[in-house]
Amino acid sequence: MEVFGSSGTRGVANEELTPAFVLRVAKAAGTAWGVDRVAIARDTRATGRMLADAAASGLASTGTDVDRLGIVPTPGAQFYAEREGVPVIVVTASHNPPRYNGIKLVGADGVELAVTDLEKIEDVLLAESFGVAPWDETGCVRTVEGLRRDYIDALLAAVDRERIADAELTVALDPGHSAGSLTSPDFFRELGCRVVTVNGQPDGHFPGRDPEPVPDNLVDLGRLVRATDADVGIAHDGDADRAIFFDETGEYVSGDATLAALAAAELEAGDTAVSAVNVSQRLVDVASEVDATLELTPIGSTNIITRIEELEADGRRVPIAGEGNGGIFFPSYRLSRDGAFTAARFLELVAERPVSEIVAPYDGYxxxxxxxxxxxxxxxxxxxxxxxxxxxxxxxxxxxxxxxxxxxxxxxxxxxxxxxxxxxxxxxxxxxxxxxxxxxxxxxxxxxxxxxxx
Missing domain, CATH: 3.30.310.50 (Alpha-D-phosphohexomutase, C-terminal domain)
Structure with a gap:
């Protein structure tokens, strides 16, 4: 594909990723989808509203009505897509630096589009064979209220609230000025946790740190864990579909170790886990120990999703999948990466023992x-x-x-x-x-x- 990569299309905003380009992508999507209604969501980036406006105009020009979701984590937008049965255009560059923005396309089932579906949209885009509605049949735009609250409620219903609340955990949270700053603090508090935050205000300039949750960007989170005697530190990327952790001493926990620990809690003999070619030996060892199969794909969520769908269609059980960057799938919950849900599943483990003990078996690499x-x-x-x-x-x-x-x-x-x-x-x-x-x-x-x- 020329336009869409492993996680959508991204570029420096207003240079490579311009409103004119986003307008054309939206026109192509509206034409290829051929549906009555499409939603648009965005993260906190400074250029998000500008590009979301362009996307809304492009969709409306094809005769498609538009639901404006505002700022919401990408998994929240996917929740809306699945609930309402409408595709979503998400304006986000995920973990990329603040000057970037991007477009991610989600199907009406709440799942990122497969390569074949992206290629159909790309064909329309490159040929500029856009559908054009008559002036009196252009789409209407409406603002959707309350989605962040609905998304939090769905998360609360999907995890073991009682188990987490009984542990009386202190969570140090660094949402990194992202869309998650508008949902994760409330979510963890409603799980019964004491929550302390750094970089907790939504800000598209990302003044406290860059969006990618890597160790060099998370020094303040480690300090916060130590200063508040927190049980765990949690960090998100720019659209909050990933979660990275710190242990109770304020030490960074490798995402590969987290994935291995969660996989050890999920996998049983005969199951299949899915990861990418940069998979850690940690996950290889976990799968081997429980007699589960590990399938490898090219890097990128689209490739992992496609393989999960193929395996499940073949009758295979895939309880967990993902990469060591904090992007983890629990397919029985939803076929999307969700940083808040991943964090809550990890908190279920932390409720029983300290983070350092949970990941200790996977520290050897x-x-x-x-x-x-x-x-x-x-x-x-x-x-x-x-x-x-x-x-x-x-x-x-x-x-x-x-x-x-x-x-x-x-x-x-x-x-x-x-x-x-x-x-x-x-x-x-x-x-x-x-x-x-x-x-x-x-x-x-x-x-x-x-x-x-x-």
Whole structure:
């Protein structure tokens, strides 16, 4: 696909992702969907209202009525889509820096569109074969009130409130100025938790930290955990479909360790878990220990969702899926990543024992991640060619399902182009941190040398 990547389409707002472009995407979606009504939601980004206005205009021009949902977490928009049976355009760039924005398309079942459905919309977009309604049949726009409250109520009904409330937990929360800042504080309080926050006000300039919940951006959350003697720290990304945790000592918990711990609580013999090619050995070990199957896909929620649907159609039980970035699916709840729901399921475990004990079995691996940016297609292609040559020359098992993953037995390293930013991402994991660092360094130098030669 030329336009839609692994998680929609994104770019620097008003430069790459302009109102004119969003207008065309909305016209294409309205034309391809051919439905009477579509909803629009957004995150807190400063350019969100501008781009949501453009999307509303594009939909109305095709004769489609528009439900304006306002600022709501992406999983809240998906809840609305499923409840109302209408597709949703979500204006969000998720974890990308503040200057970015993006478009994510959700079907009337509340699930992100599959690749085949995105391709249909992309075909209309590229051909500019938009449907145009007569002036007296253009769509009407209405504002939907109360969705955030309804979304919180749905979350409360889906988790073990009594178990969490009885534990009298203190939660340190960093919603990162995101859409989650308008829902997660109330949700955790209504679960019976004492909630303290940092970066808790919605602000599209993200003054406290960048939207991506990685350790360097979450220093203040660790401090808050320690200062308030909290039982757990929880952080969201820009559209609150992810959750990252800190333990009771204020130490960052790897998302891979969290996924493994939640999977250990969910998986039974004969089950299937789904993850991406950058999966940690932690999850591999959990699946093996309980005699469950682990299926790997290319990176990106769209690919994971597609595989879950295929497996469930084949009669397989998939109780958990996701990636180590905090984006986790519990398909029996809803086929969407939901940071608040993931956090609540983790709180069910924390109600029984401290976070440090929960993740202790999964602490034995070191992860290193590096990025190499590029400014042109030629630079990207040169780096990918270099990665291919490096991979084929290595004494390791090669997986090319998404990029180049080299398994050495005691460690692995992966290079793949980002689906949302002009980056080639490098991931490495080993039980020894020096080993992981060295594998990542070798590949990083190979790629940068290739880029410099362009």
């Amino acid at each position: 070191a992860n290193v991640r590096r990025n190499v940016d590029y400014e042109s297609t030629a630079e990207r292609d040169a780096m990918l060619d270099a990665a291919a040559n490096h991979a084929h020359a290595a004494d390791a098992e090669l997986n090319t399902r998404d990029g180049y993953r080299l398994d050495y037995g005691d460690a692995w390293v992966l290079a793949r182009p980002s689906g949302t930013e002009p980056l080639v991402r490098i991931y490495a994991e080993a039980r020894d941190e020096d080993r992981a660092t060295e594998l990542a360094r070798e590949l990083f130098e190979t790629l940068t040398d290739a880029k410099d030669d362009v």
